[in-house]
Structure formats: structure tokens, C-alpha cells
Amino acid sequence: MKAQTARRTFLFGTAASLAAAPGDREIRTAHIGIGNRGTSLLKQVLEQRNVRVTAICDIDPKARDAAQSLAHRDNPRSFTEYRRVLDLNDVDAVAIASPCDLHAEMASACLDAGKYVYCEKPLGITPEQVDLALKASRRAKTFLQIGQQLRYMPGLRAVIAQIHNDKVIGTPFVVKAQRHSTPVRPEADAARPQWYLDPKRSGDLIVENAVHNIDVCNWVADSRPASAFGHGKRYLPKSVPAGSIMMDGFSVEYIYENDMHLDYSQLYLHPRALKELANGQWYMVFGEKGTVNLSKGIFYDIAGAAEPREMIPAGVRDAGENAMSDFFACIRDGRRPFAGIEVAATAALTAIMGREAIYQRRMITWKELGVTL
Ligand SMILES: NC(=O)c1ccc[n+]([C@@H]2O[C@H](COP(=O)([O-])OP(=O)(O)OC[C@H]3O[C@@H](n4cnc5c(N)ncnc54)[C@H](O)[C@@H]3O)[C@@H](O)[C@H]2O)c1
Structure with a gap:
């Protein structure tokens, strides 16, 4: 592709x-x-x-x-x-x-x-x-x-179009993204269907859940990852190695074919009172001319010469997905x-690649997945 x-x-x-x-x-x-x-x-x-x-x-x-x-x-x-x-x-x-x-x-x-x-x-x-x-x-x-x-959030589309077509940040270099939540309560786990907690049926947290966020990163990168490296496990209630039960935390680094770099982390360890980084899901896209906060749709000039600028047109900001x-x-x-299908396959393979890097504790390449896309 x-x-x-x-x-x-x-x-x-x-x-x-x-x-x-x-x-x-x-x-x-x-x-x-x-x-x-x-x-x-x-x-x-x-x-x-x-x-x-x-x-x-x-x-x-x-x-x-x-x-x-x-x-x-x-x-x-x-x-x-x-x-x-x-x-x-x-x-x-x-x-x-x-x-x-x-x-x-x-x-x-x-x-x-x-x-x-x-x-x-x-x-x-x-x-x-x-x-x-x-x-x-x-x-x-x-x-x-x-x-x-x-992919059907009009605000997100408007912002990504400005990164791709209008080159608001010039060449994008790095995406940093996270999804943080408070620890999963045991009763919440107990209410989940059996298949969800079993990584062999759900694909584990990165594939079942983070695939949404990772896909947004693929979309903004406008490329697909060549390699992944990461670490994760089930931290609570007691530490369990990755692969045995759905993880509650991991971090993955992806290098894309176009040399962009994604640093993604997901943690269910965020104390309610910890306000730093507490904004559940976010994505920052760093480029030669500045940075975009993708979720909020705000552009920050790299030199700080201009005030941060709203990127989502009025009327689009509150429009729901369709x-x-x-x-x-x-x-x-x-x-x-x-x-x-290409978006679907790329997102799933990206998440699978990250999971295998975590499980196998080594760098995994796209080529190793063996799927022609
Ligand atoms: N897009 C989203 O935001 C979003 C949100 C939640 C879940 N999901 C996805 O939706 C899927 C379902 O998640 P869920 O939370 O609804 O799970 P769930 O367990 O509530 O629902 C799954 C349903 O599939 C049925 N089922 C199982 N095997 C079947 C079979 N062989 N034939 C027919 N039915 C069968 C189960 O009986 C159950 O009713 C998952 O893949 C999950 O990742 C997506």
C-alpha cells in the first residue's frame, strides 16, 4: 500500500x-x-x-x-x-x-x-x-x-486533513499517544464475558482495545509500521506475565515505513487524584513547524511565536460519529x-505486531507477520 x-x-x-x-x-x-x-x-x-x-x-x-x-x-x-x-x-x-x-x-x-x-x-x-x-x-x-x-469523528477528520493536506506542522516526525484509566476493579473484571479476559480469544488489551487508538496513529502517520518493540503485563492485583490474562498496562514503540515514530502507552494504573496526564486518551503529533493536540484540535507553533490555534471549525466540533x-x-x-479492509487489516496487524513484541520481548517487523497488504 x-x-x-x-x-x-x-x-x-x-x-x-x-x-x-x-x-x-x-x-x-x-x-x-x-x-x-x-x-x-x-x-x-x-x-x-x-x-x-x-x-x-x-x-x-x-x-x-x-x-x-x-x-x-x-x-x-x-x-x-x-x-x-x-x-x-x-x-x-x-x-x-x-x-x-x-x-x-x-x-x-x-x-x-x-x-x-x-x-x-x-x-x-x-x-x-x-x-x-x-x-x-x-x-x-x-x-x-x-x-x-x-475514523468517522468529523473533528478528528478535519484536524488530520490539515496535517496531511495543509501541512500545518510541515513534515510530521513523532506521534505520542496514551490511554490511561484508573485501575480495573475486580468486580468489573468479574462482570466481563469470559472471552474478553482470555488473550487467546480477545487478542489481549492492545489488539482488543488499543486497536482504536493505534489506528488513529496509523491514520495520522499515513504509513504503516515497519517494526515494533515494547513491554507490558498484568500489573494488578498481582503482577502476571503478558499472555496469561489480559494486560492492564503496556508501552510500544513503532517505527513507520516513512520513518515516523509512534510512542504509545496504555495503563490502568492511573490514580483518580493524579491530575497530570489524567486526560484519558490523547494524541500529540510533533512536526517541523509545530505540534498538534489531535484530540482537542489545537495547533502549537514550534517557536512559540503564535498563540495556540483552534483547528476544528465551529459546527464540526460537537458533531458525532456517523x-x-x-x-x-x-x-x-x-x-x-x-x-x-485496508484500514482494518493494517490496524489489526499493527496491534498484533506490538503484542508479539511484548510477548516475545524482542523487536518484531511487519515482514515477519507474513501478510501481503
Ligand atoms: N467499536 C467499539 O467501540 C466496541 C465497543 C465494545 C466492543 N467492541 C467489540 O465488539 C465485539 C463484542 O464485544 P461485546 O462487549 O459486545 O461482547 P459480548 O460478550 O457482550 O457480546 C458478544 C456476543 O457474541 C455472542 N456469540 C459468541 N459466540 C457466538 C457465535 N459462535 N455465534 C453467534 N454469537 C456468538 C455471545 O453470546 C454474545 O452475546 C468485540 O469484538 C469487541 O472488541 C467494539
Whole structure:
């Protein structure tokens, strides 16, 4: 993937080789995995114009009952086995929000069955899973959009466009980013689904969770990492080596193909009273002419000659994300999504690379992942 080509694709989409768009006709959806996130996606879908929910699928009968009552307007059929959804002629698009280790298999099967796919992040938790979904997507006449909804925050888009197109900081050199929270309470862990705490099913904190933040860093870097090095573990309630249970802290250094450098850290050790760095999630992008606080949309001149400047236009600042409405708009317009398969695969592989660097306590290169992208 050449950086410039990728950026054009992300910003404008491409209409080539997609299945015939259904125009303004009704789009019929199926929903696989309707737990916490799947319910939220189902609610979003029910709010879309000219969209009908025709099938729901979950292995948990309680989840199926809850989804059926939520979507009672459309009276969807209910399934336990996701493969039953593949043969349904009255399903155009599928929303997948199952545990992370199932995404790639389910998404590939849906793409092969000719469905459009909205798949929760991460695309996969191993290079092999990412490759499976990538290959299915290349065969498909439909498309996959990944649930990395930060790509659909209008404020973030406006700021990143000024870094890429208007060169507000000149050449960007370094991104520093963090995600800090207070320690995870044992009762919060106990309320989590089993798959979440098991790194072999979730992909661990960096793949399940930080993939959102790391993707924003990939987006602003407009490149992909060549290598990663890092350290992390489960620090609390007692220190446990990485890989045995989901980490609660790690730091990773990435060097990108274009020589940019990302320093990302995530910690669930932040005392409530510690005000420094307490602003949960942030990203600073340092360049030859200055620094951008990406989350707040503020530019700081490197020489300090000018006052810090607001970058997000009035009216855009408070606009919410529109990932789901754009998914249906892409189907209707025959456009490829902004957060499509390349974004999905690059983000998942970046996170996997960081995780393997932490687990193996050595530098891991992109080439070692063995996926052609
Ligand atoms: N984009 C976001 O902001 C965001 C937020 C939260 C979660 N997520 C992602 O959404 C996914 C689901 O997370 P969650 O918190 O909803 O988990 P969850 O455990 O609440 O929901 C998962 C659902 O999948 C069902 N399921 C498991 N195996 C299945 C199978 N073989 N066939 C059909 N259904 C199956 C479970 O019964 C459950 O109802 C994860 O990948 C997570 O990373 C994304």
C-alpha cells in the first residue's frame, strides 16, 4: 500500500468493482453476536432510513430474546448458528459483533456469501485471521467496513486533513499517544464475558482495545509500521506475565515505513487524584513547524511565536460519529468505506505486531507477520 494512494482511497472512496448498489431500495440486515456492542449496533441500524432487520443470531438465548424484542418492529427470524444467515436471500448486509477471535471467519463467510459486512474491530487477532478476511474481501463484489468508528469523528477528520493536506506542522516526525484509566476493579473484571479476559480469544488489551487508538496513529502517520518493540503485563492485583490474562498496562514503540515514530502507552494504573496526564486518551503529533493536540484540535507553533490555534471549525466540533449511516450510504452509492479492509487489516496487524513484541520481548517487523497488504 503506497501512502498517497491509501490516503486518496480513505478520503474519497472508490466506486470500482462493487456489486450493483441497491439505490434507494430497502436494505435488509442480519446481526451476528448481539451482546453489549451488538445491541448498540442493532439500535443504530434501527434508526437508519429504509433499513429492515430480517435476522438475528446469537448462541445465547437471552441475547436473542432481547434483540428480538428490541427489533420487534421488523419481526426478525432468530438463529443460533451463524452459517444459517449466509443462505438467506433477504439479507443484504450483516453486522458482526461476536468475540474477537470469530470476526475473521464470520466476516469471510459473509463476504463469500455476497453480503456487505459491518464487522467490529479487530478484524482478526492473528496474522492468519487477518489474511483470511483480506483474501475474502479481495474476492468479494461487496465490501467490509470495520467498527473503528473514530475514523468517522468529523473533528478528528478535519484536524488530520490539515496535517496531511495543509501541512500545518510541515513534515510530521513523532506521534505520542496514551490511554490511561484508573485501575480495573475486580468486580468489573468479574462482570466481563469470559472471552474478553482470555488473550487467546480477545487478542489481549492492545489488539482488543488499543486497536482504536493505534489506528488513529496509523491514520495520522499515513504509513504503516515497519517494526515494533515494547513491554507490558498484568500489573494488578498481582503482577502476571503478558499472555496469561489480559494486560492492564503496556508501552510500544513503532517505527513507520516513512520513518515516523509512534510512542504509545496504555495503563490502568492511573490514580483518580493524579491530575497530570489524567486526560484519558490523547494524541500529540510533533512536526517541523509545530505540534498538534489531535484530540482537542489545537495547533502549537514550534517557536512559540503564535498563540495556540483552534483547528476544528465551529459546527464540526460537537458533531458525532456517523460510521453506521455511512455504511448504508456506501452500499447505496457503490462507494468503498473510509474504514475499509485496508484500514482494518493494517490496524489489526499493527496491534498484533506490538503484542508479539511484548510477548516475545524482542523487536518484531511487519515482514515477519507474513501478510501481503
Ligand atoms: N467499536 C467499539 O467501540 C466496541 C465497543 C465494545 C466492543 N467492541 C467489540 O465488539 C465485539 C463484542 O464485544 P461485546 O462487549 O459486545 O461482547 P459480548 O460478550 O457482550 O457480546 C458478544 C456476543 O457474541 C455472542 N456469540 C459468541 N459466540 C457466538 C457465535 N459462535 N455465534 C453467534 N454469537 C456468538 C455471545 O453470546 C454474545 O452475546 C468485540 O469484538 C469487541 O472488541 C467494539
